[in-house]
Amino acid sequence: MRLYPFDLVEPDTLAAALDALARLDGETRLVAGGTALVPMIRLGLVKPDRVISLHRLPELAEVRRDGGTLQLGAMARLADIYTASTVREGWPLLAEAARRVATPAIRVSGTIGGNLCYAEAASDPAPALLCLEAEVRVAGAAGGRTVPVVDFFRGFYETALAPGEIVTAIRVPATPAGARSGYVKFTSRSAEDRPLVGVAALVVRDSSGRWDDVRIGLGGVAPTPIRAPRAEAVLRGEAPGDATLRAAAEAAAREAEPLSDLMGSADYRREMIRVWVRRLLTSLRDGARSA
Amino acid sequence: MKLELTLNGRPCVTEAPGHWTVLDLLRDGLNLMGTKYGCGEGVCGTCTVLADGRPIRACLVLAAHVRGRALVTVEGLERDGRLDPLQTSFAERGAAQCGFCTPGMLLAAKALLAQNPAPTVDDVREALAGNLCRCTGYTKIVDAVLAAAPGAR
Numbered sequence: 204m205r206l207y208p209f210d211l212v213e214p215d216t217l218a219a220a221l222d223a224l225a226r227l228d229g230e231t232r233l234v235a236g237g238t239a240l241v242p243m244i245r246l247g248l249v250k251p252d253r254v255i256s257l258h259r260l261p262e263l264a265e266v267r268r269d270g271g272t273l274q275l276g277a278m279a280r281l282a283d284i285y286t287a288s289t290v291r292e293g294w295p296l297l298a299e300a301a302r303r304v305a306t307p308a309i310r311v312s313g314t315i316g317g318n319l320c321y322a323e324a325a326s327d328p329a330p331a332l333l334c335l336e337a338e339v340r341v342a343g344a345a346g347g348r349t350v351p352v353v354d355f356f357r358g359f360y361e362t363a364l365a366p367g368e369i370v371t372a373i374r375v376p377a378t379p380a381g382a383r384s385g386y387v388k389f390t391s392r393s394a395e396d397r398p399l400v401g402v403a404a405l406v407v408r409d410s411s412g413r414w415d416d417v418r419i420g421l422g423g424v425a426p427t428p429i430r431a432p433r434a435e436a437v438l439r440g441e442a443p444g445d446a447t448l449r450a451a452a453e454a455a456a457r458e459a460e461p462l463s464d465l466m467g468s469a470d471y472r473r474e475m476i477r478v479w480v481r482r483l484l485t486s487l488r489d490g491a492r493s494a
Numbered sequence: 495m496k497l498e499l500t501l502n503g504r505p506c507v508t509e510a511p512g513h514w515t516v517l518d519l520l521r522d523g524l525n526l527m528g529t530k531y532g533c534g535e536g537v538c539g540t541c542t543v544l545a546d547g548r549p550i551r552a553c554l555v556l557a558a559h560v561r562g563r564a565l566v567t568v569e570g571l572e573r574d575g576r577l578d579p580l581q582t583s584f585a586e587r588g589a590a591q592c593g594f595c596t597p598g599m600l601l602a603a604k605a606l607l608a609q610n611p612a613p614t615v616d617d618v619r620e621a622l623a624g625n626l627c628r629c630t631g632y633t634k635i636v637d638a639v640l641a642a643a644p645g646a647r
Contacts (some may be wrong), residue, residue: 204534210513211495211558234556239514240555242535258559282548306624308542308549308602358588397625 206244206258210253217342217371223255225344225367233257233369235278235317238309263316263371269292271377277316277370282307284315294375294404296384300331306395316370317357317419322360322395322427324462329356329428330403330420332373340372345493347408356427379407379416385489389479391467398423399466400475402483412442419451419480424472425458431455434480438452443488452480497561502570510557517552517562519540520567524588528597531627539625542598543567543604549605580604580642582592589638591629598625603639612645 210225214220220423224231231254235239243249246305249328263278266287282291285298294337304310304318304327321341332352339350342369352373355363364370374464378384384405392394401422409415417438421429434455441447498507499515501524507559510519520526522544534539540553544566560570571578580600599622606613606621613621618639619632627635640646 204531206513206515208511208513209525213554213558220624237554237556238536239557241556254556256556256558305536306539307605307621308539308551308624309536311548312550312555363635372633448546460559 204245206241207247209244209249209251211255212255213232213259214255214257217260217262217369218374219283220260220353220369221342221367222255223328225370226474227254230345231255233347235320236280236312237262238305238313239321239373240318241322257369258302268288269374273297273375275315275373275375277372278314279316281310281313281315281318281453283418294335294377294378296331296334296376296386296403299384300327300386300401303386303398303401304383305397315373319355319373320362320370322356322362324359324425324427325399325401325423326390327386327398327401327422330401330422331429333420333428334384334403334405334418335375335378336418337375340374341368341372343368344369349374356429356474358428361427378405379427380480381405382416383490384485387483389475391471396466400424400472400479402476402479404480404483406438406484406487408442413440413469414438414443415440419455421455421459421476421480423466424476426460428464429459431458431480433458438484443484445485448481448488449477449491450484451484452477453478495558497557499560499562500564502566509526511558512558515562515614515645516543516545516550516555516557516565519557520552521563523557523558525558526567526569530594530597532598537624537626538595538598539602539622540595540598542601542625544601544605547605547608549602556571566601566604568600571600572632578604579644580607580639583638583642587634587638587641593644595627599627599635603642604605607643612643613640615640620645 208250232251263276266275306377386403388398391399402422405418418436434451437451456473456476461469532540536551536554579580
């Protein structure tokens with residue numbers, strides 16, 4: 204079955220891509236790796252008149268350290284992110300989450316910018332980027348702007364992008380010194396599925412063992428990927444025992460707004476948040492994982 | 495749209511509409527029917543081919559995106575009339591029943607063995623996680639890949 208026909212535009216500069224996006228009438232979509240857009244076209248969810256491909260913009264594919272910051276081009280492939288030693292060493296939480304997206308062939312094509320722009324609630328990288336307090340660089344006809352990832356997701360498959368804007372890069376600040384972090388993903392059907400519940404967490408202990416920096420990101424449990432500020436508040440300043448970890452997991456389950464779908468009901472998702480938040484936090488406390 | 499690429503080791507110059515995927519190009523443009531159309535959504539894996547040695551889903555990748563790259567399909571595994579060791583291993587171990595998933599299985603396995611000549615059972619299962627087989631139960635497929643691994647003891 205062929206795709207609904209569209210004209211493909213292949214600009215070779217960002218300026219030309221922005222110009223095409225602003226100038227062309229009718230429905231226009233951007234494509235990076237195609238792993239999200241192509242199935243949406245095939246299913247008839249979108250019927251673009253034209254598709255602007257960003258694959259001729261090599262400057263958007265970079266994965267590099269810029270001082271203490273990780274600079275990821277929007278077109279950086281997920282596989283190129285977690286195989287980069289820079290990322291594995293400096294941002295192990297992101298490497299771990301990117302490594303868990305779907306299957307090898309999807310990770311070879313799928314990009315980090317595409318993953319964020321698709322705004323799938325059950326994204327694997329998004330909870331990690333929320334914990335790392337990453338920023339999205341956006342280009343538009345009127346110039347560039349920076350949007351914190353936490354503000355980038357606006358609703359169900361909805362982002363903060365305005366018409367005519369293109370995500371060019373993701374900037375990830377340095378992982379805090381001494382942080383322990385991890386990503387766990389629970390799938391209800393098969394290992395390569397989207398997460399029913401995905402949990403990323405990063406904690407930093409002070410010299411007395413208290414958690415003075417606690418960040419928890421959740422995927423699949425609300426209309427968008429979210430931080431879990433109430434769960435974080437339960438833990439901040441604590442040297443958590445099992446009861447405190449359970450209380451934090453309970454807070455996360457309560458602040459989530461899960462939906463029911465083919466993977467599982469809202470109630471089941473809440474229960475799995477309790478289980479997986481507690482398990483991840485316990486392993487971080489006990490030192491089973493480290494940054 | 496003009497496309498130049500390397501296909502199964504040979505230069506290929508062809509034309510394709512902009513909305514064609516790699517799978518459309520292979521089956522309809524180039525008459526190579528070894529690569530199958532399964533789910534069309536990147537889930538089943540039977541359309542897996544290699545681009546610059548890495549597995550891609552031919553049903554998801556636009557044909558324009560493989561311009562200048564080296565594609566390998568199941569037709570390209572054979573060399574001078576001799577099957578690839580993976581193909582021989584699949585045949586000898588009964589790792590194909592209906593055969594529909596086999597092209598994708600072979601290429602996903604080919605990519606794994608090129609990168610990891612001595613994989614563990616878990617490595618093989620992970621590499622093939624996106625390739626669905628509704629006949630075999632996977633055991634013989636995993637066994638066939640392990641037996642074909644150049645670094646197998």
